[in-house]
Amino acid sequence: MTSGERRLSERLEQKLEDDYLCWYDVPLGPQQRQPDFVVFHPARGFVVLEVKDWKLDSIRSIDRASVELLTALGIKRVSNPMSQARVYALEVVDALERDPALRNPVDTPYAGRLIMPYGFGVVLSSITRKQFEATDLGQVLEPHKVICQDEMTDSADAEDFQSRIWGMFSHVFACKLSLPQIERVRWHLFPELRVSSGQGQFGLFDGPGHKTLEIPDLIKVMDIQQEMLARSLGDGHRVIHGVAGSGKTMILGYRCLYLARALRKPILVLCFNVTLAARLRELLAERGAAEQVSVCSFHEWCRDMLRTYHANIPRNSGGYAAYTAELVAQTIASVERGQIPRGQYGAVMIDEGHDFEPEWFQLVVQMVDPNSNSVLVLYDDAQSIYKQEKQRKFSFASVGIQAQGRTTILKLNYRNTLEILSVAKAFADELLNPQESDDDGAPIVAPESAGRRGPLPELVQCKDDWAEARFIVERIRDEVAQGRALSDIAVLVQHMSDHRPLITRLEECGIPYLCADSQSRKRALFESAPSVKIVTVYSSKGLEFGATFIPRLDAYGVTHDKIDADARLLYVGMTRATQRLVMLHQAEGGMVGRVRESINGVSDALAA
Numbered sequence: 001m002t003s004g005e006r007r008l009s010e011r012l013e014q015k016l017e018d019d020y021l022c023w024y025d026v027p028l029g030p031q032q033r034q035p036d037f038v039v040f041h042p043a044r045g046f047v048v049l050e051v052k053d054w055k056l057d058s059i060r061s062i063d064r065a066s067v068e069l070l071t072a073l074g075i076k077r078v079s080n081p082m083s084q085a086r087v088y089a090l091e092v093v094d095a096l097e098r099d100p101a102l103r104n105p106v107d108t109p110y111a112g113r114l115i116m117p118y119g120f121g122v123v124l125s126s127i128t129r130k131q132f133e134a135t136d137l138g139q140v141l142e143p144h145k146v147i148c149q150d151e152m153t154d155s156a157d158a159e160d161f162q163s164r165i166w167g168m169f170s171h172v173f174a175c176k177l178s179l180p181q182i183e184r185v186r187w188h189l190f191p192e193l194r195v196s197s198g199q200g201q202f203g204l205f206d207g208p209g210h211k212t213l214e215i216p217d218l219i220k221v222m223d224i225q226q227e228m229l230a231r232s233l234g235d236g237h238r239v240i241h242g243v244a245g246s247g248k249t250m251i252l253g254y255r256c257l258y259l260a261r262a263l264r265k266p267i268l269v270l271c272f273n274v275t276l277a278a279r280l281r282e283l284l285a286e287r288g289a290a291e292q293v294s295v296c297s298f299h300e301w302c303r304d305m306l307r308t309y310h311a312n313i314p315r316n317s318g319g320y321a322a323y324t325a326e327l328v329a330q331t332i333a334s335v336e337r338g339q340i341p342r343g344q345y346g347a348v349m350i351d352e353g354h355d356f357e358p359e360w361f362q363l364v365v366q367m368v369d370p371n372s373n374s375v376l377v378l379y380d381d382a383q384s385i386y387k388q389e390k391q392r393k394f395s396f397a398s399v400g401i402q403a404q405g406r407t408t409i410l411k412l413n414y415r416n417t418l419e420i421l422s423v424a425k426a427f428a429d430e431l432l433n434p435q436e437s438d439d440d441g442a443p444i445v446a447p448e449s450a451g452r453r454g455p456l457p458e459l460v461q462c463k464d465d466w467a468e469a470r471f472i473v474e475r476i477r478d479e480v481a482q483g484r485a486l487s488d489i490a491v492l493v494q495h496m497s498d499h500r501p502l503i504t505r506l507e508e509c510g511i512p513y514l515c516a517d518s519q520s521r522k523r524a525l526f527e528s529a530p531s532v533k534i535v536t537v538y539s540s541k542g543l544e545f546g547a548t549f550i551p552r553l554d555a556y557g558v559t560h561d562k563i564d565a566d567a568r569l570l571y572v573g574m575t576r577a578t579q580r581l582v583m584l585h586q587a588e589g590g591m592v593g594r595v596r597e598s599i600n601g602v603s604d605a606l607a608a
């Protein structure tokens with residue numbers, strides 16, 4: 001920011017109330033123009049502001065189209081900022097007026113025109129009103145559309161400051177934009193905030209070649225908190241505690257694409273789950289970020305580092321847990337002795353931070369370039385399915401993440417219907433009891449529903465594995481008959497050895513499927529032709545499916561020591577379903593009673 005821009009942004013923050021929205025230097029509308037500031041208020045409209053730090057004696061000449069400036073490098077000709085601001089404002093009007101929901105209705109006096117007033121103006125941050133009036137600048141910069149240096153001081157009266165801004169409007173009339181209308185305004189102005197509803201896309205905006213041509217009736221756009229997080233490029237470490245389905249991965253995807261344009265050094269995205277890493281890698285590649293952004297599971301990354309820097313790669317002979325522990329130990333040792341260089345990445349982002357061990361954080365934090373020091377950790381304690389209770393208590397500072405004061409909590413779940421979320425919440429009630437935590441711990445946050453409605457989750461009893469398989473396949477056929485894509489359907493199993501009858505039945509019915517039963521199949525889960533996905537609940541973490549089946553509920557939580565761990569696992573499984581959730585069991589016991597109670601409780605509460 002120039003010093004004038006900084007002062008103006010401080011004044012906007014101080015002198016405007018909380019229901020104003022202000023954007024600084026953000027590309028705007030279909031032409032992606034970049035005005036200095038856009039100020040928006042739901043009951044007043046919007047204004048575009050250009051800020052100039054020019055001193056009076058640096059303006060050699062000015063007319064309605066351009067300005068000649070005396071600079072250290074000689075004379076420079078630039079556009080007249082007022083005409084620039086006007087062009088930007090008219091482009092915004094043009095984009096918004098195309099949307100019938102933002103136009104005055106046909107039988108009203110201003111039929112077809114924008115439902116809110118607008119204005120544009122110039123901020124001369126180094127010229128006082130007196131200086132301005134002593135010149136003929138007012139002939140080309142209308143005086144009421146200019147804010148001068150002495151009108152934007154710290155001590156300026158808030159009411160005066162606001163009336164200067166709104167005095168820039170040519171026409172003022174009453175408007176009161178509803179929340180959906182405000183969202184539509186943001187949808188048009190900032191296409192990158194659009195949440196696309198493609199399957200398993202984490203809401204990332206459309207890739208190239210999939211531009212939205214028609215304006216949908218129901219639009220989906222990041223909420224303001226998500227937008228602020230996605231755009232906050234600032235240096236330093238940042239932690240987002242977000243409930244299941246609150247858009248953490250979507251924000252991460254957005255920041256990757258944003259940072260890929262802004263940074264020279266590569267960006268590293270790490271998660272725990274191989275399947276999630278593969279899906280995210282694919283989506284970012286479709287959006288042209290493959291070269292600059294590497295997405296891997298943590299262990300894949302360790303292996304890559306050891307291979308790239310010719311360090312010793314352990315053999316995978318003594319079991320997977322021993323192998324991965326050795327992989328991590330070797331990577332830490334290689335970094336310590338300088339064989340793997342530190343500071344390789346312009347930014348490091350960690351999805352599923354709740355499944356990371358403290359020493360993993362310590363290792364990864366060293367990988368970020370100290371000049372940008374940009375580290376983002378996404379975390380949801382309720383989904384931590386690989387850790388023991390005692391391991392969960394740690395502070396971010398103790399693992400090298402300095403995020404005090406830069407921690408955000410996202411409570412709103414957008415993924416699940418109210419019915420699915422309510423059942424998952426009732427089921428996992430004990431895990432979600434909010435607990436006090438200081439700014440640097442990992443708070444437990446209970447999700448709140450964004451309110452989308454759908455069918456109540458189902459609990460179905462079948463007599464054996466074959467009956468379960470027949471039932472699931474029948475329901476898959478129903479879903480497909482109703483238009484659901486195969487890849488939007490998943491069966492979440494407890495162990496990969498559990499699904500033989502299901503596969504046999506799918507094959508008998510000619511339904512394509514893919515099992516994530518090896519590392520390579522996990523990586524390729526979404527790459528091939530459309531197919532039903534069979535994944536463990538573990539591997540489903542981070543993903544989402546329109547229709548989700550969870551068989552053998554009676555096999556979860558059967559021993560006392562597994563109850564909490566399995567409850568977490570099932571909470572993760574249930575919150576994968578965006579529309580339909582069907583759970584099955586053969587016997588009573590395990591988690592069956594708890595799920596039944598949760599469904600009945602929610603059913604009664606919603607009926608009341």
Ligand SMILES: Nc1ncnc2c1ncn2[C@@H]1O[C@H](COP(=O)(O)OP(=O)(O)OP(=O)(O)O)[C@@H](O)[C@H]1O
Pocket residue numbers: 195196197201202203204220221222223226242243244245246247248249250251380383414415541542543544575
């Ligand atoms: N503001 C929003 N409006 C509409 N849909 C949204 C919004 N934010 C997120 N979503 C949708 O919510 C779903 C969940 O998003 P995402 O996968 O990023 O959540 P998450 O926090 O990473 O979840 P989890 O931790 O459970 O994996 C996606 O389908 C996304 O499109």
